[in-house]
Every structure is written in structure tokens, then in C-alpha cells.
Amino acid sequence: MARSTDRRVLDEVGGLRAMTWVMAIMLFLTMLAAALGLGTAGAARLLDRQLSGRLTVQIVEGEPARRDAVAARVLSALRKQPGVARATPVDRAELTRLLSPWLGSDGADPQLPVPAMIDIDLADQDDAAITRVTAAVHAVSPAARVDRHERWMSPVSDFMTSLTWLALALVLLMAGATAAVVVLAARAGLEAHRPTIEVMHMLGSTDLQVARLFQRRIALDATVGGIAGGLAALGVIAIIGVRLRMLGSELLSGVMLSLIDWLLLVCLPLGFVVLATLAARVTIVRALRRTL
């Protein structure tokens, strides 16, 4: 059937007109949730990359000369390990700076029993490499502590992963709610146009032909709503991105969207249009199957 005629047959479907607004709002919220999920997933990945394979050795000795001697031996042993890409002692000035929020200028006191610290980057990031390095450190100084950075930051990483899952759940909920709204709108449209549909059936229309009348209309409304809601959401996300960048936070800088993330966000309206169209089609065809 000609598409222009299709449109006119359902010209005054008020319920379907409201679909444009519903789709715009749903898509706006969904894209924000999706952006949150993609951003936190990216940040979690970045954090994992930065922290995995990084260790810090702490040598705790009360007597500074002995502490520095042990630290030198540990450093020498570490640099001979094949799995160690880099072993760097944290100098006293850096330690003093790190302690200054708690100790103030007293942190610079040479008599203060501050542990010696060595930062290690591993070439291999598997557990076996960490075990080998830990054994080498303990062979020189059994009292030394070897800390994995991953372990310190795992609550943050877990929180980010939770946010990602929450965002995914929100996106799925929104998609489900959108499908439900489409189902209701399609049923309302079907009821409003029952006399016309009966005539179409009597003229020999198939269920799919009738369903097409509705799905084209809903697809059109969903497209218009999707574009409006999508553009608004992209604008908001871009503004948030700029503000995050301006904060200069090392942690929050990971919450940035990659090119693939932006492409995924742009594809969301298309996915919603397809979802709305399919939901309308299935609803109408199922409803029509209950008639003769």
C-alpha cells in the first residue's frame, strides 16, 4: 500500500502522537544512563591498567642507617629479577610530601622512623611474577611488606564496576519501559481504529499489512522523539565531559568517553526505533490474531 495513504489512514492517532514525547524523554534518560555506564566502565578499565602489575615494598626499621642498608640490598635484589621492569626507591622528599597532610613539617625530621619504600613495575602482571618478586624481597628482608596497588584500589574499582552494572540495568529497564509504552500505544491505536481495521480486513488486508500501518507510524514518531531526546542527551553529556576535564582530577579523568562510546551512544536512538517498531508489530499482529 502507498505510504502516503498509510499515513493518512492513521492521521489522527492522538496516542501515537504522544509517542514522540515519550520516546524523547525515555531516550534522553537512557542515553544519560548509558553514558554513565560507558564512562565508569572506561574509568575502571583505565584504573585496572594503571594498577595491575604495580607493587610497593615497605622496609620498616627503627634505625635509619640499617633501614637504608636493607633498602639498598632489596633494591639490588629486585633489579636482578627478570620479571621486574622497573624498581625505583621513593625518595625522602617525596615521602615527606606524602606525609605532610598528617604530620606537617615534622615529617621532614630525619629521626622519624618513616619506612623506606620502593615502587616496582612488573613486566609480567600474572600472580606467579608477583610471588617471585615477593620471595626475592623476603629473602633479603623477611620483615618487608609487599603491597599490590590493585588491592588498595579494589574498593574503588568494585564501586565503578557496580556503577557500570547499575547503568546497564537502567538502560535495560528504560528499554523495557519504552517497549511497554509502545505496546500500550499500539493497543490504544488499534482500539481507536477498530472500525477502519475491520474494513481493511474485509477488503482483504493481511495482519501484516495492518500492522505495517501502525509500525510505520510508531517508527516515525520514535525517530522524531529519538532524534530530539538523543540530541539533548548528547549535549548534556558533552557539557559534563567538559566540566570533568576542567576539574583536573586524575581519578575522574578516566570517566571520559572514547570514540567507540560516542558511537554506541549515537546508535542508541536507532536501537530504540527498531525496538519500538518491533514491539508495535508484535503487539498488533498478536491482537489481530485473536480476531477473524
Add this chain to the structure above:
Amino acid sequence: MRKRIGALGTRAGATTRMANIVQFENIGLRYGTGAETLSDVSFTLRSGAFYFVTGASGAGKTSLLKLLYLAQRPSRGIIRLFGEDAVLLPRDRLPGFRRRIGVVFQDFRLVPHLSAWDNIALPLRVAGVPEADVEQPVREMLAWVGLTERAHARPATLSGGEQQRVAIARAVIARPEILIADEPTGNVDPDMAERLLHLFDSLNKLGTTVVVATHDFHLLNRIPHAQMMRLDRGRLLDPTGSLRYPPKRPDS
């Protein structure tokens, strides 16, 4: 007029070789759990013939027509349509059968948002006729029913008679083998009723089987070759369908 609607006769005429186009055997129809609206209705419609279905209001005329145009399935009995069992016909085959039947509804049932032109074109578009091939038949139909000037008017702006003619044009444009009309003259003045009847007669002469339900007894003898089926409280008084008006009552 014959030239204008010459194309109509081709498909309908092809079925004239088939003796019986419709066959009802012991049909009963019951809505829900109520009493039977139609009981033990048996008749045969011959291809290319003209039939009136008469009876008082509530006699079951519309129900009988609904069975004929496949808007309803019977509660019991056998219906053979175009040589096939219409009762057991799978739902997905109904559209194909319905395209072979033209229906003029009592209340016209024109699509309100479409112009007269688009309403008449609807059966062709439903049948998937290319848009280029729709224009000529629609133009001919509009001329045939005398509505060329009103082609772009919407149903709400048409008079009852004009709407009826649009409904008739829509019913016949796809060259149906059977034309079914439910009280087609119920909403028009006597002059228009006679003109509409002549439209049906001209179609019938081109080979279309015509079934007209009416309780207007004045119209019944206007088509001399028409046969009548008289319904009374859901029962067909003359099972052979060959009565002339006035019908001979079984008890007389």
C-alpha cells in the same frame, strides 16, 4: 457505462463456468451462549446470478451476509465458497478469499481520513496493485458512480447517497466475483435507491454474482431475473433460493 466498467467483467465473468459459487449446508449461527440467530440454513448461489435476501428486521439477514463475506464463522454446518470449505479455511487464507468478495456495508464504513478517491483505491492498494495502475480504474469508478467532481472530498462532507456510491465503487473496483450489499438503499431516497439498484444490475450483467439484503419490498421486482431468499427468525423459508416475490408461504 459498459465501456466504463468493461474491465469489471473480465474476472467475474471467468467464474461463470463454475455453477455453484456458494453453498450453505445446515448452517447454524449462535452468538455466545444465546439462541441461534440462524438455524438450518441451506442454499446454493449460482455464479453470475442476482439474489435478494429479504426478511424483517432481526430475521438474520446481516448475520447471513457476515457468513458470506467471511466476517463470521458458523457455529455448525458447512460453507463452501469458490469450491473450498470456508469453515475450516485457515486464517491466513482469509485475505485471499475476501479479495474476491466485494462488500457494501449498511453503514458504508468509509475510512474517514481518506478522500473518496483514496477510499475507492483502497482495495487495489491492499491487493498490492502498483500505484501507476491504480489511477485509471479509480477514475473510471468515480465516473461510473457519478462522483468525478467529488473525488477529493472526505466522507464527512459527502451526502448519504454519495457515500453509498463511494462504498459501491470501493466494493467493485477490484472486480470481485461476488458483490454483497447489506441494505444498500436503506439510507437513500427512492430515486437514488433505484439508481443504485441499476448499478448492481449492470455489474451482474457483466458476470458478478450479486447478493443484496433488503427489507424494501418495492425494490424486489425491479430486477426481473433476481431470485429471492426469505429469512424468518433465522430460518430460510425457501431452501432452494428460487422464490419470486411475493413468496409463497409454506403454510399457505
